[in-house]
Amino acid sequence: MTTLGKLIDVMSPSRLDCAQRCLAQFRFRYLDRLPSPKPATTVLGSAMDAAANDVYLSKMDTGTTLSGDDVADRFVHEFDWHATQVEDWTVDRGKTMDTGVRVATTWRDNIAQHVTPSQVQPQFKRDVVDPVSGDQFTFTGYVDTMIRVGDQEAVADLKTTGRRYPTNQIVKATQPAVYTLLTGQPTFVYHVVTTTAKPSTQCLTGTLSDSHHRHTLIRTGMVRRQVAAAYSSGDWLPNRGHMLCSRRWCPYWRQCEVEYGGEVAQ
Numbered sequence: 001m002t003t004l005g006k007l008i009d010v011m012s013p014s015r016l017d018c019a020q021r022c023l024a025q026f027r028f029r030y031l032d033r034l035p036s037p038k039p040a041t042t043v044l045g046s047a048m049d050a051a052a053n054d055v056y057l058s059k060m061d062t063g064t065t066l067s068g069d070d071v072a073d074r075f076v077h078e079f080d081w082h083a084t085q086v087e088d089w090t091v092d093r094g095k096t097m098d099t100g101v102r103v104a105t106t107w108r109d110n111i112a113q114h115v116t117p118s119q120v121q122p123q124f125k126r127d128v129v130d131p132v133s134g135d136q137f138t139f140t141g142y143v144d145t146m147i148r149v150g151d152q153e154a155v156a157d158l159k160t161t162g163r164r165y166p167t168n169q170i171v172k173a174t175q176p177a178v179y180t181l182l183t184g185q186p187t188f189v190y191h192v193v194t195t196t197a198k199p200s201t202q203c204l205t206g207t208l209s210d211s212h213h214r215h216t217l218i219r220t221g222m223v224r225r226q227v228a229a230a231y232s233s234g235d236w237l238p239n240r241g242h243m244l245c246s247r248r249w250c251p252y253w254r255q256c257e258v259e260y261g262g263e264v265a266q
Helices: 004-008 013-021 023-031 040-062 068-083 093-110 174-183 210-233 253-260
Strands: 117-120 123-129 136-142 145-149 152-161 187-194 201-207
Touching (some): 004 210, 013 023, 013 174, 013 210, 040 068, 040 093, 068 093, 093 187, 123 174, 145 187, 174 187, 174 210
Parallel strands (some): 152 187
Antiparallel strands (some): 123 136, 145 152
């Protein structure tokens, strides 16, 4: 049985985002631990993350960036593997892979060759305190890449997305504040590549302050209390109005319809 402590004593950006997006999804994923088929819509991003890790590890060993053809080959290899985890292809598999190849080579030319990676997928943990309640808990997370910016390290995170990121995304999203708190490095960089017909790239850089970290801890405390209340009452409310509540994006939509009725959007 999953205890309340196992649900909220250790928090991560993915747990925070999941609970804020939909308590029912949080229940299915972290309490019931249901198997979750990979949505087809996430394959491109997962394959790109894995390929980028390989490219940066190679660059740390050799000091040079792999060629565009090599980066494309690594993406295709990862895509083929992640595609095997998909039960229902709601998007065109071939077109998605072709788009991913363009994304990977664009990322290589516009971002990767200009980046100096120092760590790839390091895990960080830090014990923290909720400023409101005084409760102690642990933050943890796997950072995409630690990079060198001048003589300082910074946290870098790769995103593949259908549209360009707003310039204030660093102060809006969960990962920047949590990862800069975990690493002790205040500079965060989003490396963004759009999955459009002609991919474009962005490098968004920002500095997270102690104030950002404190308010992230406060909001995390609120989420922990909401999860505790749902655990106690059994009221894991589905958020059917959320933009990501759809069969394309949620692997638990079938169970959600069984448990809570209605129909999850296509």
